[in-house]
Amino acid sequence: MRKTTRQAAGATVQLAGAAVLTFGTMLFLTVLLITATATLAVVGAGLLPETVTLVRRIAGAKRRQVTRWTGERIPEAYLPLDDGPLRARLRTAVHDPGTLMDLRWMFAEYGYGSVLPILVLPLWPAALLVDGVRCGLLNREPLVLPLIIRLADLEASWSTALLRPSPRARLSERVEELTATRAGVVAAHEAELRRIEQDLQDGTQARLVSLSMRLGLAKRAYERDPAAARKLLDDAQDQAEEALTELRHVVRGIHPPILTDRGLAGAVRALAASSGLDVTVDTGDLESSPRAPAGVEAAAYFTVAEALANAAKHSGSNRASVRLARVATGLTVTVSDEGHGGADETTGSGLLGMRRRIAALDGTVRLTSPTGGPTVIEAGLPCGW
Known part of the structure; x- marks a missing residue:
C-alpha cells in the first residue's frame, strides 16, 4: 500500500510538471504566432531561427522530464542552427525534420498535457475516501492509485512517441555526423602523410644520402687505399643499419608489426x-x-x-x-x-x-x-x- 501510494504521489508530481510545461508552451504560442506573422512580413525573418531554437529547448525539457519518469532517454536529432549566414539558418529552421516533430508534439501537448493532470484531481480524494471507509475493499489497495500511475505512464508514452526523432531526422543527423567525421579523417590523413614525409626526409633520406656518399668514396679509395675504403664501408654499414632502424620506426607509426x-x-x-x-x-x-x-x-x-x-x-x-x-x-x-x-x-x-x-x-x-x-x-x- 505504501509503495503504491509513493508511486502515485510521484505520478502526480510528474503530471503536475507536465501541466506546468504545457502552460509554458501555451504562452509560447503567442511568441510563435508573432514570429510567423513577422516572418511572413519579411521584417522579422531573423526571429525564426531563434524561435526554433527556443522550441528545441522546450522539447528538450520535456525529454528530460519524461526520462526522469521512465528511466529511458529519448534521443534527439537536429540540424545545427547556430552558425552560418541568416539565409542558411532560415533554410535549416524550415527544412529540419525535427522542427515539424517538435511543433506536432507541442500542439498535441496542449490537449493531453492539460486533460490528464486534471483527471488526477478527483482521484486523490476518492483514494483517501476509499482508504478511510474501506467499504468493500477491506485490506486491499484503493484501485484508484494505480490509475494515477497509469495516467502518468500514458502521458509519458504519448510524449515519447511524439518526441522520438523520425527516421528521416535520424538519417539527416547521421549524414551530418558522417560529413564531419569524413572531414576529420581527411585532416588526420593529411597530417599523418606530412609526418611520414617529414620523418623520411629528416631521418631515413638523410642517412641514405650519407650512405650513398660513403659508398662512392669507398669505391674511389678501394684501389689506392684499401684500409680507408674498409673504414668507409664499415661506416656505410652503420649508416644502413641506422636507416633501417628509422625506417622501422616510420613503419611502426603506420601499423605496428x-x-x-x-x-x-x-x-x-x-x-x-x-x-x-x-x-x-x-x-x-x-x-x-x-x-x-x-x-x-x-x-x-x-x-x-x-x-x-x-x-x-x-x-x-x-x-x-x-x-x-x-x-x-x-x-x-x-x-x-x-x-x-x-x-x-x-x-x-x-x-x-x-x-x-x-x-x-x-x-x-x-x-x-x-x-x-x-x-x-x-x-x-x-x-x-
Missing part, C-alpha cells in the same frame, strides 16, 4: 613495459577471444600509446592503468593515471588525433580530467566479433 606478431593484448603489454610508468594492464578475456579487425586493433593500440605518453609527460604521476574489454558492441579501451588532472584536448594535437582516428571507425572517446585528477580516457570501438 608487434600487433601482427603478438596481437592487441601483447602489444599493449609491450607498450606498458616501455612507457617508463608503473602500468597495470587488464586485458580480460581478450587473449582467448577472436581478434578484432586490424583497423580496430590499430586504433586501440595508438589510443593506449598516446594516453600513456601524455601521462608520462604531463600527469606528474608514475602510475597508470590500462583496461581492454570485449563487449557485445565491440572493444572498450580505458586508460587512467593518478596525476593532477586538468587535461585539455584543445591545447594539443595528440588527443584530437586520437579522437579523429576513433571517429573514423564510428567509435567514441570520452575524456574525464578534473583538476586534481584522475585523468581517464575511455574509448569505444564498434566491431563484429
Whole structure:
C-alpha cells in the first residue's frame, strides 16, 4: 500500500510538471504566432531561427522530464542552427525534420498535457475516501492509485512517441555526423602523410644520402687505399643499419608489426613495459577471444600509446592503468593515471588525433580530467566479433 501510494504521489508530481510545461508552451504560442506573422512580413525573418531554437529547448525539457519518469532517454536529432549566414539558418529552421516533430508534439501537448493532470484531481480524494471507509475493499489497495500511475505512464508514452526523432531526422543527423567525421579523417590523413614525409626526409633520406656518399668514396679509395675504403664501408654499414632502424620506426607509426606478431593484448603489454610508468594492464578475456579487425586493433593500440605518453609527460604521476574489454558492441579501451588532472584536448594535437582516428571507425572517446585528477580516457570501438 505504501509503495503504491509513493508511486502515485510521484505520478502526480510528474503530471503536475507536465501541466506546468504545457502552460509554458501555451504562452509560447503567442511568441510563435508573432514570429510567423513577422516572418511572413519579411521584417522579422531573423526571429525564426531563434524561435526554433527556443522550441528545441522546450522539447528538450520535456525529454528530460519524461526520462526522469521512465528511466529511458529519448534521443534527439537536429540540424545545427547556430552558425552560418541568416539565409542558411532560415533554410535549416524550415527544412529540419525535427522542427515539424517538435511543433506536432507541442500542439498535441496542449490537449493531453492539460486533460490528464486534471483527471488526477478527483482521484486523490476518492483514494483517501476509499482508504478511510474501506467499504468493500477491506485490506486491499484503493484501485484508484494505480490509475494515477497509469495516467502518468500514458502521458509519458504519448510524449515519447511524439518526441522520438523520425527516421528521416535520424538519417539527416547521421549524414551530418558522417560529413564531419569524413572531414576529420581527411585532416588526420593529411597530417599523418606530412609526418611520414617529414620523418623520411629528416631521418631515413638523410642517412641514405650519407650512405650513398660513403659508398662512392669507398669505391674511389678501394684501389689506392684499401684500409680507408674498409673504414668507409664499415661506416656505410652503420649508416644502413641506422636507416633501417628509422625506417622501422616510420613503419611502426603506420601499423605496428608487434600487433601482427603478438596481437592487441601483447602489444599493449609491450607498450606498458616501455612507457617508463608503473602500468597495470587488464586485458580480460581478450587473449582467448577472436581478434578484432586490424583497423580496430590499430586504433586501440595508438589510443593506449598516446594516453600513456601524455601521462608520462604531463600527469606528474608514475602510475597508470590500462583496461581492454570485449563487449557485445565491440572493444572498450580505458586508460587512467593518478596525476593532477586538468587535461585539455584543445591545447594539443595528440588527443584530437586520437579522437579523429576513433571517429573514423564510428567509435567514441570520452575524456574525464578534473583538476586534481584522475585523468581517464575511455574509448569505444564498434566491431563484429
